[in-house]
Amino acid sequence: MRVNCSSSSACTANSSEGELPVGLEVHGNLELVFTVVSAVMMGLLMFSLGCSVEFRKLWAHIRRPWGIAVGLLCQFGLMPLTAYLLAISFSLKPAQAIAVLVMGCCPGGTISNIFTFWVEGDMDLSITMTTCSTVAALGMMPLCLYLYTLSWNLEQNLTIPYQNIGITLVCLTIPVAFGIYVNYRWPKQSKIILQIGAIVGGVLLLVVAVAGVVLAKGSWNSDITLLTISFIFPLIGHVTGFLLALLTHQSWQRCRTISLETGAQNIQMCVTMLQLSFTAKQLVQMLSFPLAYGLFQLLDGFLIVAAYKMYKRRLKNEHRKKDTGCAEGCHKKKSTSLKETGAFLEVNEVAVTPGPSVPMDFHTAFESTSHISSST
Numbered sequence: 001m002r003v004n005c006s007s008s009s010a011c012t013a014n015s016s017e018g019e020l021p022v023g024l025e026v027h028g029n030l031e032l033v034f035t036v037v038s039a040v041m042m043g044l045l046m047f048s049l050g051c052s053v054e055f056r057k058l059w060a061h062i063r064r065p066w067g068i069a070v071g072l073l074c075q076f077g078l079m080p081l082t083a084y085l086l087a088i089s090f091s092l093k094p095a096q097a098i099a100v101l102v103m104g105c106c107p108g109g110t111i112s113n114i115f116t117f118w119v120e121g122d123m124d125l126s127i128t129m130t131t132c133s134t135v136a137a138l139g140m141m142p143l144c145l146y147l148y149t150l151s152w153n154l155e156q157n158l159t160i161p162y163q164n165i166g167i168t169l170v171c172l173t174i175p176v177a178f179g180i181y182v183n184y185r186w187p188k189q190s191k192i193i194l195q196i197g198a199i200v201g202g203v204l205l206l207v208v209a210v211a212g213v214v215l216a217k218g219s220w221n222s223d224i225t226l227l228t229i230s231f232i233f234p235l236i237g238h239v240t241g242f243l244l245a246l247l248t249h250q251s252w253q254r255c256r257t258i259s260l261e262t263g264a265q266n267i268q269m270c271v272t273m274l275q276l277s278f279t280a281k282q283l284v285q286m287l288s289f290p291l292a293y294g295l296f297q298l299l300d301g302f303l304i305v306a307a308y309k310m311y312k313r314r315l316k317n318e319h320r321k322k323d324t325g326c327a328e329g330c331h332k333k334k335s336t337s338l339k340e341t342g343a344f345l346e347v348n349e350v351a352v353t354p355g356p357s358v359p360m361d362f363h364t365a366f367e368s369t370s371h372i373s374s375s376t
Contacts, residue, residue: 039171042110042168042171043171043175044175044197045110045114047175047178047179048179048194048196048200048201049113049123049176049179049194049197050175050176050179050183051180051183051190052117052179052183053179054124054180057124058124066248067122067125067129067254067258068129070244070250071108071129071133071257071262072129072132074245074262075107075133075136076136078237078244079237079265080101080105080148082236082240083101083103083104083148083233084104087100090228092225092226094152095278095282095285095286096223096285098286099285099286101148102145102158102270102273104265105137105141105144105148106137106141106265106266106267106270106273107133107134107136107140107165107168107265107269108129108133108262109267110130111264111298111301112126112129112301113126113127113130114198114202114205116256116257116260116261117194118305119256119260120256120308120312121253121254121256121257122254125257126260127172130172131172133261134168135169138160160273161272161276164273165269168269179193226288226289229289230293230296231296233293233296234263234264234265234296234300235300237262237265238259238304241258241260241261241262242255242262244258245259267290267291267293267294270290271290274286274290
């Protein structure tokens with residue numbers, strides 16, 4: 001594949017990741033933050049979230065992969081198509097259009113797993129989808145990039161980061177497998193690990209977001225169009241993923257899961273691919289998009305979680321009111337029943353009160369009979 005980045009300068013392949021301009025600290029601190037912190041975050045998150053996975057349910061998803069199929073269709077069908085349409089609709093520059101398309105062709109990121117846990121989604125499906133999309137990216141990324149760039153005048157090869165994909169798979173499968181084993185052997189302890197991991201994961205997400213803003217300040221530009229796309233792109237992914245899952249008759253829990261998986265992309269993989277494929281001058285125009293996408297992706301995830309928590313709290317309040325009303329109604333009904341029973345008993349006591357006159361009448365009759373007998 002080849003990219004026509006500009007009409008005035010030739011586009012040579014970026015053979016070294018260190019060829020960066022002054023002020024663009026990708027090769028230095030930023031790269032260190034995104035590799036080390038992301039690896040630690042991924043390992044902790046996947047181990048802790050693996051403690052919520054049951055092997056029986058995981059195997060059920062693999063045997064009947066309807067949810068996985070819908071998720072892959074969203075990941076490598078809807079997202080690349082959305083990226084292509086956004087690049088065409090906003091008339092982006094060639095370098096920026098390539099950055100948007102690469103982001104759309106990337107597999108799902110691990111950030112979706114922690115958000116799925118917070119919205120009480122299907123964790124087994126979420127982890128399976130993340131793993132399957134990463135494996136599928138080995139073939140689907142070059143295929144999607146080839147299909148959607150056929151009409152573009154490309155003059156530079158795009159390098160697929162297969163090594164990065166392999167590292168991602170290792171960071172996914174090994175911690176998850178260990179977490180599943182811990183959940184199988186020590187289910188009580190796994191719940192504690194899950195809660196701690198969710199908190200640590202949230203803190204690490206914030207650390208990555210702040211580090212990305214501070215350390216990559218040299219790569220930001222004032223292109224409002226690119227920032228607008230980075231804001232609406234994950235939202236479109238969340239909405240379309242939810243609607244497609246709903247149309248395929250998935251459960252509400254799976255709809256939430258597929259929605260989060262669709263909008264959450266692997267930011268580090270996109271950045272690595274751009275670094276391997278383009279020169280330092282071109283990266284100035286490109287790197288701002290994946291960084292902005294990552295920040296808005298975090299923001300959208302937190303907003304979705306907050307909306308779900310508010311919805312859940314509202315449902316609890318409504319159920320509580322219904323239960324309180326039912327309890328009061330049952331108490332009133334019980335009091336009315338007791339009053340009616342007491343009134344009935346009082347009526348019966350009044351009706352039975354004349355009873356003692358019967359023995360008196362019988363005694364009088366007996367005396368009369370005795371008197372008659374003695375007289376005769």
